[in-house]
Amino acid sequence: xxxxxxxxxxxxxxxxxxxxxxxxxxxxxxxxxxxxxxxxxxxxxxxxxxxxxxxxxxxxxxxxxxxxxxxxxxxxxxxxxxxxxxxxxxxxxxxxxxxxxxxxxxxxxxxxxxxxxxxxxxxxxxxxxxxxxxxxxxxxxxxxxxxxxxxxxxxxxxxxxxxxxxxxxxxxxxxxx
Numbered sequence: 001x002x003x004x005x006x007x008x009x010x011x012x013x014x015x016x017x018x019x020x021x022x023x024x025x026x027x028x029x030x031x032x033x034x035x036x037x038x039x040x041x042x043x044x045x046x047x048x049x050x051x052x053x054x055x056x057x058x059x060x061x062x063x064x065x066x067x068x069x070x071x072x073x074x075x076x077x078x079x080x081x082x083x084x085x086x087x088x089x090x091x092x093x094x095x096x097x098x099x100x101x102x103x104x105x106x107x108x109x110x111x112x113x114x115x116x117x118x119x120x121x122x123x124x125x126x127x128x129x130x131x132x133x134x135x136x137x138x139x140x141x142x143x144x145x146x147x148x149x150x151x152x153x154x155x156x157x158x159x160x161x162x163x164x165x166x167x168x169x170x171x172x173x174x175x176x177x
Contacts, residue, residue, distance in 0.1 A: 001046040006031065008149045010039055011048070015146045018052045055145065063091075063109040065116055066137040070102030071129060078128030079103065085126050091119055102133065 003011075009029045013020060022033035022040075029036065043049045058066070073079050079097065082104070086092050094107040106123075110116045116134070123132055 001042070001048060003048070005151065007039060007043065007048075008151065010036060011043065011147075012149050014040075014049070015149075053145075058109045062111050064112060065110050066140065067108050067110070067116055068135045068137070069106040069108060069120065069123065070133040070135075071104040071106060071123060072101075072131045072133075073103040073128045074130050075128060082126055082128055089119065089122060091115065 006029055010025060013025050013028050022036045025031075026033045026036045031039070040049070058064075071082070073082055083095060086095055086106075091108045091110045092106050093109055096105045097103070098105045108116070108119060110119060116136070120132055120134060123129060
């Protein structure tokens with residue numbers, strides 16, 4: 001899907017507050033509410049917007065410990081099986097296949113050190129896990145779900161022939177990568 005500067009502006013506004021009424025979004029981006037709704041529908045249908053969520057304060061809900069767990073998997077064929085097992089472990093927030101010494105890097109939020117120890121025990125018992133390495137977060141400076149939507153000069157090209165958006169910048173996004 002091609003994104004112009006108006007689409008990017010809408011996405012930026014939604015990242016700040018996805019509950020903002022369409023009229024207010026329209027005021028900020030210079031469009032009518034129906035035009036905003038149409039653009040948001042296109043962004044949703046194309047998969048650029050994957051969903052909407054509520055951001056919770058983990059500590060206020062008793063999840064006092066954040067940790068990163070590096071997981072070493074014995075054989076690449078066992079990675080997908082391990083990832084499926086993670087679906088049953090609710091404290092695992094993220095799982096990334098990474099370069100470097102670990103095969104996978106997990107971000108977890110747990111109630112306390114006992115819960116962390118139990119989670120590590122469960123991870124180590126899964127098929128293919130040779131070992132884990134855990135780093136407990138002492139404090140967090142920045143944690144967010146937003147993306148920087150500023151257009152990069154080399155990634156954009158002037159829109160030629162796109163009706164209704166003379167002079168708008170267009171960015172082509174590749175899906176799945």
